[in-house]
Amino acid sequence: MWTVPNIITLFRVILIPVFVFVYFLDWQWAKQAGAFIFWLAAITDWIDGYLARKLQQSTPFGAFLDPVADKLIVAAALLMITHSYQSLWITIPAIILMVREVYISALREWMGQIGMSEQVKVSFIGKAKTMAQMLALIGLLSELETFMGIPIYWVTLGHGLLYIAAILSLWSMVVYSAAAGKYLKSPATAKN
Incomplete structure (x- = not known):
């Protein structure tokens, strides 16, 4: 279960509350910092998939968690932009x-x-x-x-x-x- 790709995927899940918290901070660059964290999460999605194939570390847990992590962070981002732009x-x-x-x-x-x-x-x-x-x-x-x-x-x-x-x-x-x-x-x- 604790393969490098799975750890990266778990990191992406952990980034979700950090992303939301930073985005709503009362700080001049909060939106841009939140966007950067979202970008970082998007990049880790590519990296964990690449490493799972390259290192032959695909696992059932990773196959389950990866799409869940993607959907959670995208759903959070969609809710945040609908709130911000109204x-x-x-x-x-x-x-x-x-x-x-x-x-x-x-x-x-x-x-x-x-x-x-x-x-x-x-x-x-x-x-x-x-x-x-x-x-x-x-x-x-x-x-x-x-x-x-x-x-x-x-x-x-x-x-x-x-x-x-x-x-x-x-x-x-x-x-x-x-x-x-x-x-x-x-x-x-x-x-x-």
Whole structure:
């Protein structure tokens, strides 16, 4: 259980309350520090997956904890940006992203129970959604439009990427649902 990738994943879980606490501090750079912590957590997600493959340290505990850690920190970030911006234009894509995460998690769990998890494994669309979502959240959390007087438009870019992530979320939801569709309709797989 205590492999290097699993320790990194646990570190990501520990970062969640730190991220939330720092983000809401009454300090000039709190938002940017919170965005940095979120970025650090996003990078550790890539690192733990890479190390698990490279060191051949994949474990059932890691396979369980890694997606949970990802969903927890993303859910926290989505709630935080909806609170900070208090805008319908942020809330709508944030809700789409949250709904998609719950739906796909439930679908994958069910497909795993019937031995068909391979049908709903992570696809390119899902990976593209995750990349757009992470970059959007970093930009929106940072609340930066300029840095040292230089226009960088992080927030503007974050808005655009949030909508791209929401569109990719809906698209991937349709793709995964279609892949699972025949199993959802089959009486042989129904429990009730």
